[in-house]
Amino acid sequence: MKTVSLTIDGKAIKAPEGQKVLWAALDNGIYIPNLCAIRKASEPYAGCRLCFVEIEGRNGPVTSCTEPVAEGMVVNTQGPRSRRLARTALELLLASHPVDCAHCAKNRSCELQKLCSLLGVKLNTRRFRKLVHNLPIDSSCPNFTYNPNKCVLCSRCVWTCRERYGVGVLGFAHRGFDRVVTTFEDKPIAESGCRVCDECIEVCPVGALVFKDGRKGTPGCAEVKSKTATS
Amino acid sequence: MTVIASQDIASTFQNIRDHALSRWQELWDGSKPIIMVSAATCGRSAGALEVLEAVKDELSRGQQDVQVMEVGCMGHCYAEPLVIIKKPGNPTVVYGYITPEKARRLVKDYIQGEDISPEFALGALEENELIPSIYDLPRFKHEKYILLENIGRIDPEDIDQYIAKGGYEALANALQMQPEDIIEEVRKSGLRGRGGAGFSTAQKWEVCRSSPGKIKYLICNADEGDPGAFMDRAILESDPHSVIEGMLIAAYTIGARHGYIYVRAEYPLAVHRAEIALEQAEGLGLLGKNILGSSFSFDIKPFQGSGAFVCGEETALIASLEGKPGLPHHRPPFPATSGLNGKPTVINNVKTLAYVPPIIRNGADWFASIGTEKSKGTAVFALAGKVVNTGLTEVPMGTTLRQIIFDVGGGIPKGRRFKAVQIGGPSGGCLPESALDMPIDFDSLKEVGAMMGSGGMVVLDEDDCMVEVARYFLEFTQRESCGKCTMCRLGTRQMLSMLEDFTCGRGQMQDLETLKELAEDVRIGSLCGLGRTSPNPVLTTMRYFRDEYKAHIEEKRCPALMCHDLIAYYILPEKCERSCDACVGTCTVEAISSNKQRVKVIDQAKCVKCGTCLTACPLQYNAVIKLSPPDKVPAAKG
Structure with missing residues (x-):
């Protein structure tokens, strides 16, 4: 495969042609904030709005999950404008997230916590109003619970369930602020044909899908459990 | 696609046109009077169907042979329902604000009698000595009709009338041209997409045409969702063939075989008329296989969207058309390279497509001579809100907002002061009085923070917060x-x-x-x-x-006295008439009582601020006023 050379944060790297900047950076040990990126997905979801980077010669910040690498490209992952957008997106997510880390099964393996320390954002950010959902928690499955109120709508569980395993129990419903990951007709997951493969729990970056026995999912799972690409 | 048998195309079309022209002449120059009722959605909601019914009923009592026609929207929505009457030997007259009773009178007095009824007339369509011409209205100084040329003048359900007005001639011409030449012509005309962003149409077509692949699609975006915008609906309802002809030329140019009209299901009449138009075009061989005997084939299917605003966005529209949830995705890839089913797809707005036939017919230079340096042609706006003449207007790019709002729109009703104009719907901006003299085009609007959007123009006055x-x-x-x-x-x-x-008075400055x-x-x-x-x-x-x-x-104050939580109703004691208790009876929550002096007082704790008392207070007293902030209400005495 053809490779191209580019610079990310001053580090000269080579990446396969057509690869997105986000993966090129992650493969070379440069972390770019992200929640919704799935390496194996046919097209980037581009929903979390965290992975902004600045590219020389470009007008404004671009999402690195959608931007293919190019020869001679100079990328800055820590530019002030891209960081400002990432912080705003993270604060928006936190303002609609019930922050109760001490009682959350995901405490200390939660990607929101990791992003907060990386971007210098307080978990209890006060810039925006607290707007949380109050939806019922689904504990119908024997080994895991689903708390839609904690969900950040990254789509990883939906993709894994549908595209990777072809089950399709989970999907999105409603629009705007009411958008939610749910099952067909909002039935409990256990009654929706779930095969309890636990893959959705493994990929959930936050405390929305957690094991009942306190087991932790794979931490830092931006790669979404890809057999070929664990770095 | 090679150009074959140009003469065949020309002669096939000539036959179609001759037939259409002879039918039109028979209708228009015949001895029968013609009554046209403007019955697009705007007219119908104002009662055009009842008017139509009354006209037919009244005619059925007489012996006269009169042609009654349903036409589309003329753009004068403020004066709906409109009726146009052409009586041989007399000028063609447009009548406005017609009720069924007035319609009956028109039939009796003018059709059956000789009284031209100038009291109902808006104006005549041609110069004459009886009735002032409609073109003397100040709006026509600024208006220039390209897209609105035919609307309200022809029956949208009769293809021959469109053809008689010069329709499908551009298609016949285009089929004898090379696609590259058409792109060049459109490029020279400077046509920019009317969906809002103003992207070059020629460039979009060229990218799609040169994208590899045999299968390509053309989509007409009629998913008009802005509050206060109704241009696309009016065009589809009143002149659907102009859009279809534009689609045909575009499809021939980019090499598409299939097309869709993505129209919202909330526009049932537009869907209905588009379907009829498609059927008639197919019947004449203007749509379908081997159009006008050429090797070019194209079909169009209307697709009804479910009314999600986001589906006006190209990528979401395509997802919706593919049967998926209407969610946008990242661009690039742009639809012109990878769109519907992953194939190169051009998505053009209704108006963009409707501009194509006149450009091909009259030439790029003609179109480029209208408008400003970077925005060519005209702009169609839907005037709504606090403006006298609500409705459609079409003006050359570069016309100022003042000309549109005050000359075309007739200014602000009830002598109120102009405050702002909201252009481009939810994506656009509110421009203040200082922007009134700015010539508007795509770029000038962007500079001041608004955008052309689809062309909705909502006028706001001093009572709007x-x-x-x-x-x-x-x-x-x-x-x-x-x-x-x-x-x-x-x-x-x-x-x-x-x-x-x-708006509730809970804000902080840091917010x-x-x-x-x-x-x-x-x-x-x-x-x-x-x-x-x-x-x-x-x-x-x-x-x-x-x-x-x-x-x-x-200050917790709403200067326009509009925000419910920041105002209070108050009865001025010095103005309140002792013998009147109009407000007491109408108050829905019994918050108004008389004090010892028989002056009416509002109990602020009970008041729900519905405003009924303000409406009820007789004009000669005018005692009820709104105050903001609410604590300005003086404490009640006695």
């Missing part, structure tokens, strides 16, 4: 947000909650800064056009009407 306007549009966008990306889903929701606080920062971030950081443009109403109102925001936050 700008904070409330921003809140209204944001409520719309956050509800219509698909929810896929964080910035739009949560950002618009947060902005809305701040604006709600302002204003946060709101501005957030609006900037949502503008840059959103996934699609809906999110990126959604802060425009907020940013422009904050830019031009900052004082109003400050009044809401610092």
Whole structure:
């Protein structure tokens, strides 16, 4: 495969042609904030709005999950404008997230916590109003619970369930602020044909899908459990 | 696609046209009077169908042979229902504000009698000595009709009338041209997409044409969703063939075999008339296989969208057409290279496509001679809100807002003061009085923070609160947000909650800064056009009407006396008439009582601020007023 050379944060790297900047950076040990990126997905979801980077010669910040690498490209992952957008997106997510880390099964393996320390954002950010959902928690499955109120709508569980395993129990419903990951007709997951493969729990970056026995999912799972690409 | 048998195309079309022309002449120059009732959606909601019924009923009592025709919207929506009467030997007259009773009188007095009834007339369509010409109205000084040329003048359900007016000639010409030459012609004309962003049409077509692959698609975007915009609906309802002809030329140019009209299901009449038009075009061999005997084949299917605003965005529209949820995705790839089913697809707005036939017919230079340096041609606006002449208008690019609002629109009703104009719907901005003399085109509007959008123009007067306007549009966008990306889903929701606080008097000054920062971030950081443009109403109102925001936050005062929580109703004791108790009886919550002097007093604790007392108070007293902030109401005595 053809490779191209580019610079990310001053580090000269080579990446396969057509690869997105986000993966090129992650493969070379440069972390770019992200929640919704799935390496194996046919097209980037581009929903979390965290992975902004600045590219020389470009007008404004671009999402690195959608931007293919190019020869001679100079990328800055820590530019002030891209960081400002990432912080705003993270604060928006936190303002609609019930922050109760001490009682959350995901405490200390939660990607929101990791992003907060990386971007210098307080978990209890006060810039925006607290707007949380109050939806019922689904504990119908024997080994895991689903708390839609904690969900950040990254789509990883939906993709894994549908595209990777072809089950399709989970999907999105409603629009705007009411958008939610749910099952067909909002039935409990256990009654929706779930095969309890636990893959959705493994990929959930936050405390929305957690094991009942306190087991932790794979931490830092931006790669979404890809057999070929664990770095 | 090679050009074969040009003469065949020309002669096939000539036959079609001859037939259409002879039918038109028979109708228009015949001895029968013609009554045209403007019955598009706007006319129908004003009662055009009842008028039509009355006309037919009245005629059935007489012996006269009269041609009754249903036509589309003339653009004069303020005067609906409209009736146009052409009686041989007399000028053609447009009558406005027609009720069934007036319609019966017109039939009796003018059709059966000789009284031309000038009291109902808006004007005549040609110069004459009886009735002033409609073109003497001040609006016609500024208006120039290209797209609106035929609307309201022809029966949209009769293809021959469109052909007789020069329709499908451009198609016949185009089929004898090389596609590259058509692109060149459109490029020279300077046509830019009328969907809002103003992207070069020729460039879009060229990218699609040169994209590899045999299968290509053409989509007409008729998913008009802006509050207060109805241009696309009017064109589809009143002159559907102009859109179909534009689609045919575009399809021939880019090499598409299949096309769709993506129209919202809330436009049933537009869907119905488009279906009839498609059927008739196919019947004449203008659509379908081997069009006009050429090797070019193309078919069009109407597709009814379910009314999601976001589906006006190209990528979401395609997803919806593919049967998926209407969610946008990242561009590039642009649809012109990878669109419907992954094939190169051109998506053009209704108006963009309708401009194509006149450009091919009259030449690129003619089109390029109209408008400003970078925005050619005309712009169609839907005038709504606080303006006398609501309706459609078409003016050359570069016309000023003042000319549109005051000359074409007739100014602000009830002698109120102009305050702002909201252009481009939820994606556009609110422009203040200082922008009135700016010539408008795609670029000048962008500079001041608004955008052409689809062309909705809502006029606001001194009674409109700008904070409330921003809140209204944001409520719309956050509800219509698909929810896929964080910035739009949560950002618009947060902005809305701040604006709600302002209008309720709960805002803080620091919110204003946060709101501005957030609006900037949502503008840059959103996934699609809906999110990126959604802060425009907020940013422009904050830019031009900052004082109003400050009044809401610092003084808890709504200067326009509009925000429900920041006003109170008060009865001026010196104006209140002792013998009148009109307000007492109408008050829905029994909050008004008489005091010892028989002066009426509102119990502020009971009052729900419905405003009924203000309407009920007779004009000669005018004793009920609104006060803001509510604590300005003097304490009750006795």
